[in-house]
Amino acid sequence: xxxxxxxxxxxxFVLAFVGIIFPIIPSVLVIWVGFLIYQFxxxxxxxxxxxxxxxxxxxLILIFAxxxxxxxxxxxxxxxxxxxxLAAVGVIVGSFIIxxxxxxxxxxxxxxxxxxxxxxxxQDAIKAAVGSLIGFLSGTFAxxxxxxxxxxxxxxxx
Numbered sequence: 271x272x273x274x275x276x277x278x279x280x281x282x283f284v285l286a287f288v289g290i291i292f293p294i295i296p297s298v299l300v301i302w303v304g305f306l307i308y309q310f311x312x313x314x315x316x317x318x319x320x321x322x323x324x325x326x327x328x329x330l331i332l333i334f335a336x337x338x339x340x341x342x343x344x345x346x347x348x349x350x351x352x353x354x355x356l357a358a359v360g361v362i363v364g365s366f367i368i369x370x371x372x373x374x375x376x377x378x379x380x381x382x383x384x385x386x387x388x389x390x391x392x393q394d395a396i397k398a399a400v401g402s403l404i405g406f407l408s409g410t411f412a413x414x415x416x417x418x419x420x421x422x423x424x425x426x427x428x
Contacts, residue, residue, distance in 0.1 A: 279304040293365040339409035347401025356380040377402045
């Protein structure tokens, strides 16, 4: 039976990375499912409170990686406060619209249109929207690294 549990844990970890491409799969949730399967089905004792606290912190960072990166880069590329906020909203909305491309396209369009409405030039609006794209790519890279850290830490802890 242990083999079945380990297969489920590995499937959870793989699905976490699939969730980066298809945001309909909640990456951080499936990582936690893998952790909890191990804890309650396989572990003879608790993994340790340091592990659990660290995973909560990494989880919070992981959840906000896209939103923070998008807002930061929109601002850095000359976007407005409204553009920053709508980039964050765009990531969330885009997750549900034409996955996986929605999380790239929707924030880009939201920022571009917002900057045009705020009377910026087309060039400035495109620059801010590109900031949104760079923010998304940065956030995705950060999520990959954070998920790897979480999973490697898990294997070290057990």
